[in-house]
Amino acid sequence: MRMLFMSAALSAAILLSGPAVAMEGAATAKDAAQETGPIPGALSALPRERLSPDIVRQALHGENITLSRWEVKAGAKVPMHSHANEQISLILSGRAEATSGGKKYVLGPGDFLLFPPYVEHEFVMLEDAVALDLFAPRRDDWIDAAAPQKAASASNEADAAALVALQDAWVAAEISGDAAALARITDPRMLSMFSSGKMIGRDAYIDWIVNAEIAPFTIIAEEIIIDGDTAVVVSQIGDRTRLVWTAIKRGGEWRGLAQTFSTIEPEK
Structure with missing residues (x-):
C-alpha cells in the first residue's frame, strides 16, 4: 500500500x-x-x-x-x-x-x-x-x-511515525557523533551523495561524522512517501539544504539506505 x-x-x-x-x-x-x-x-x-x-x-x-x-x-x-x-x-x-x-x-x-x-x-x-x-x-x-x-491503515500510520522518529534519532546521533547509533539506524549498504557530486559509503560517512564537529541543526520533514517496505523522506535542513532520505524496512525496523543532499538556490 x-x-x-x-x-x-x-x-x-x-x-x-x-x-x-x-x-x-x-x-x-x-x-x-x-x-x-x-x-x-x-x-x-x-x-x-x-x-x-x-x-x-x-x-x-x-x-x-x-x-x-x-x-x-x-x-x-x-x-x-x-x-x-x-x-x-x-x-x-x-x-x-x-x-x-x-x-x-x-x-x-x-x-x-x-x-x-x-x-x-x-x-x-x-x-x-x-x-x-x-x-x-x-x-x-x-x-x-x-x-x-x-483511509491509511494503522500499520502505515505507525510506519510514518517510525520514520519521523528514525530521522530524529539520526539527527541526534550526527550532532553527538554517536557512531554506534548511526550504525544501528543505517543499512550497511547505505550511500551518501552530496551536492558536490561526491559519494561515500556508510563506514566512510560514519567516520566523517565522528571526526567532524556538527553544529545543532533543525530538520523539517516536507513529504513522506511509503510504498511497502521502502520509504522516501524529503526534508529541509536550515535555509539552504534539502535532504532526500531513502529507508528500507527489514525485520520490522526502518533503516536508512541512501541520503542525497542538495543546495536550495534562492529565488531570483
Whole structure:
C-alpha cells in the first residue's frame, strides 16, 4: 500500500500551510453545518499533530474559517510563501521575527500581523513560541490533504511515525557523533551523495561524522512517501539544504539506505 503525506510548499507548508494529519474527533465544517446553535469546545481537547520535532499543531475548521494553534521551538524557520487565505497570526508566548514586503517585524506576546491574501511572508522563531493563526476562508487544502490519510491503515500510520522518529534519532546521533547509533539506524549498504557530486559509503560517512564537529541543526520533514517496505523522506535542513532520505524496512525496523543532499538556490 502506498501512502503519501505531502505539503503544499517547502517547509512553509509545515508551519502555516501544511496538510492536516487525520484527526479523530476534531470539529469540522461538516459538524458545524449540521448544528443550529454554538458548538462548545476547548483547545486542550483538539488533537495534537506533531509535524516535526520542532512543531506541534492543533486545528479547528468551521464553515468559513480555520483556527490553528502552534507550539514551535526556537530556531524553526518558515520560508517566504503566500496563499489565497487571509491570515491573522497572534503570538501568545515567546518571540518571532516576521518578514513581509521587505520589512521585518519582531512579535512578542499579544502582538499580531494580518496578511491579506497572496501577501508573501516568512517567520523565524527567536524563542520557543506559542501562536494562534486565523484563516479565512478555511484551509480546505488541509482538509483535502487529510482525506487520503484517514483511509491509511494503522500499520502505515505507525510506519510514518517510525520514520519521523528514525530521522530524529539520526539527527541526534550526527550532532553527538554517536557512531554506534548511526550504525544501528543505517543499512550497511547505505550511500551518501552530496551536492558536490561526491559519494561515500556508510563506514566512510560514519567516520566523517565522528571526526567532524556538527553544529545543532533543525530538520523539517516536507513529504513522506511509503510504498511497502521502502520509504522516501524529503526534508529541509536550515535555509539552504534539502535532504532526500531513502529507508528500507527489514525485520520490522526502518533503516536508512541512501541520503542525497542538495543546495536550495534562492529565488531570483
